[in-house]
Amino acid sequence: MCLIKEICNIFYDSTHIPIMVTDNVFNSIYELGHTDNTKKLLFPIYNKNKLSLINPTCNCISLNEDNSMIAAYIRKQPRETEDYYFIIGPIKIAATLTLNEAPCRTKKCINYLTQFLSLIYANIMENFNKNYSPCVKQALEIVHKDFTKNLNVQQICDEINISKSYFCNIFKKETGHSFITYLNLYRIENSKKLLRNSTSSILDIALSMGYQSQSYFCRSFKKHVGVSPLEYRTIKES
Template sequence: MDFIISVVKDFYECCNIPVKVISSEFDNIYQIGYNDYFEEIFPSEQIKTLVNNSGSHLNIHLDKDVNIYYKVISISKFNKNKGFFILGPILNKPIINNTLSNIPYRSLECSNYMSKLILNIVDDKFDKTMNKKSFNPYIRKAIEYVHENYSQDITIDSLCNYLDINKSYFCSLFKKYTGNTFSYFLNHFRVEKSKKLLRNSNLSLLDIAIEVGFNNQNYYSMVFKKYTNMNPSKYRISTSLEE
């Protein structure tokens, strides 16, 4: 939890946007930038409906030109059970009004950038934590091996032979120190590497799949969709539209 709190504090320092962190059961975990008035207008039931409907925005109508909006972002890109960041309240237009003067104004065009920023802070802090964490030597070597060889065929058996460690003991250690299975970590790493190629190259999906270590395009697409809720082609199109 300290990790998530540090993410939210850094985001607030950068953007001065109120942020709530809620669990997947919609319990309030942490908040920053809120005052009593914000608490009164915070639409917890509407946020719950929004999240359950897989939405990302909630707008509250004030008059014909001005809305308050919220942005809902999954803490984890891959596991919604980790909870949600709620950014807002935010005004979509500047307004001179004593009651609303404390609500920050950001155009709706900014909302996607705010989402990316908070998730980039999560990724950056996670990477730094992983680098600084005092892992068991076997786990550190396994992670280094993936970073250097992810484009090759990697199996738990071959990795354990390389590390000279019992397979079941290694699997238990990896889960203990990272919170995930080795297969989850490997696929996650490969999907993230493939995202960069989808955004920044014209390689075919088959070429990208092979480049990051998947042995066929169909399996790559299946894994990509499992981790991101969209297939690689749709991801490539969505990122090109954002640009």
């Protein structure tokens, strides 16, 4: 599930197009960028069971004369047997675009959108399937799933049943970072999305990322990004 979220986050941050992931009977298991209105547009498709007719690679379905959706890429999660549909949209399809029609896309873009999603998927899978040892891979899975919790090295070692000294050595050797540094970097990358796309306070963002204090979050953020969280937000808004 953490890999699905990461794929969707990268796609949405780059395109600002809603994306939904469903299981093989089209129950939503994760969505990003959707509103009540965009989800309502999808209801007739579900009710008519048109999704069951989708080509496994890519298909574009018309919702109404202004909106379409793209269903793309049935994939399998690592070590899972279930199929997942990545559904892009709805988006407006226009013959030509003007500057004030940024939410629209031309038909020419459809293949590029699906190719982009495919590239994200391949990149995430490649990184995940690096030759990490089993204990490091387990630790990374825990970080990606539970980074908002109060994690520490001893908890990880207890969970995967490994000695702390061995774990610290092999984790740094294979990832290039200590466990705490990796955890901070992962949290900071996720906090950037909230700083860009939400009005939450710095304190709320820090707490939601698993930090116990705003000051530690700000110090870590500035150390790795070069500016404070507030400065980063201001730069992105300007």
